[in-house]
Amino acid sequence: MKWTGEDVAIYERERDYIDTALLPLLPVAFGQGTRRLASGGELVQLIAAEVERQLRGRVFLLPPFVYFADEPRAQLVERLSDWTSRLEREGMRQVFYVTCDRAWQEEGEASRVWLIPAVPLESMEESYKHELVREQAAELLRFLVGRWAQR
Amino acid sequence: MSDNKHRVTRRQFLNYTLTGVGGFMAAGMLMPMLRFAFDPILKDEAGTEMVAVADVKEITTEPKRFDFKVKVKDAWYESEEPKSAWVYKTDKGEIIALSPICKHLGCTVDWNTDKEHPNQFFCPCHYGRYEKDGTNVPGTPPQAPLDRYEYKVKDGKLYLGKAKPRGEA
Incomplete structure (x- = not known):
């Protein structure tokens, strides 16, 4: 499900079935590294959208968690854990993050993090881009399905 | 004479040309109108192309x-x-x-x-x-x-x- 009126209406009806939240973590920066972050964020959103398309009956793709790359880490961690516990209180049995920001892998919740390598998308050929998104989406999909099977 | 049969009078000639030209003009006006009238039927339903x-x-x-x-x-x-x-x-x-x-x-x-x-x-x-x-x-x-x-x-x-x-x- 996506964060749209139509999908949320379905979500409200079928809450028991849609129990997995997917939250993209998007760092923003101006100046140094802008382009790399933008292109990483683009890829994250493309992949998340493709996974949502294939698993829309169980995965709720939320609007991204956006932050400045140089925000104090401790505050970010706190804000994210607040988001996560709210989602869990709302009935999301599993919450996963998808991001291109490596720093999240070093935090306590590393098992929820799915890291996507930052690739310069803008210099890539269209067909190759599609292939890349498809492959990365398939990997994330296997990860989610695997997690469901563990429960 | 057989020649006489094929002779076209001035009246006939004018009749033919005027109906012809008038017909074209009328068609030119009516066609777009008909097109507009039937357009919703002729239009492909979006997404039905194979x-x-x-x-x-x-x-x-x-x-x-x-x-x-x-x-x-x-x-x-x-x-x-x-x-x-x-x-x-x-x-x-x-x-x-x-x-x-x-x-x-x-x-x-x-x-x-x-x-x-x-x-x-x-x-x-x-x-x-x-x-x-x-x-x-x-x-x-x-x-x-x-x-x-x-x-x-x-x-x-x-x-x-x-x-x-x-x-x-």
């Missing part, structure tokens, strides 16, 4: 996934939506093209991926299952069979149209 998906030779009795793209208009932007179909031939040679969209909540089903239930379509989200012909397995979440694509075969190519609930296609 898309070439595969060579018929590639289709076997084992369901195979084919990906294709359909143009869609979503509020204000037009884009290409990726779609796929599970296509196979029955023993009688009839082609079946199934939509991979699970009838439960819309996940994408896969063929033969559940080891405990081989030769079925399997939905990874809530473990819904369908027989090879798309019939939902009772006791699993889906309540309806998989949709079937309208199809036609032309010059050895398979064209797919809209996916319709079974019974309508």
Whole structure:
């Protein structure tokens, strides 16, 4: 499900079935590294959208968690854990993050993090881009399905 | 004389030319009007165009996934939506093209991926299952069979149209 009126209406009806939240973590920066972050964020959103398309009956793709790359880490961690516990209180049995920001892998919740390598998308050929998104989406999909099977 | 028969009088000549020219002018005016009047009927329903998906030779009795793209208009932007179909031939040679969209909540089903239930379509989200012909397995979440694509075969190519609930296609 996506964060749209139509999908949320379905979500409200079928809450028991849609129990997995997917939250993209998007760092923003101006100046140094802008382009790399933008292109990483683009890829994250493309992949998340493709996974949502294939698993829309169980995965709720939320609007991204956006932050400045140089925000104090401790505050970010706190804000994210607040988001996560709210989602869990709302009935999301599993919450996963998808991001291109490596720093999240070093935090306590590393098992929820799915890291996507930052690739310069803008210099890539269209067909190759599609292939890349498809492959990365398939990997994330296997990860989610695997997690469901563990429960 | 036979020559006389073919002679056209001034009156006749004027009649012919004026009706001819007048007719053209009238048609020129009426045609656009008629076009406007009938336009809603003549217009293709959006999304009904058939898309070439595969060579018929590639289709076997084992369901195979084919990906294709359909143009869609979503509020204000037009884009290409990726779609796929599970296509196979029955023993009688009839082609079946199934939509991979699970009838439960819309996940994408896969063929033969559940080891405990081989030769079925399997939905990874809530473990819904369908027989090879798309019939939902009772006791699993889906309540309806998989949709079937309208199809036609032309010059050895398979064209797919809209996916319709079974019974309508």
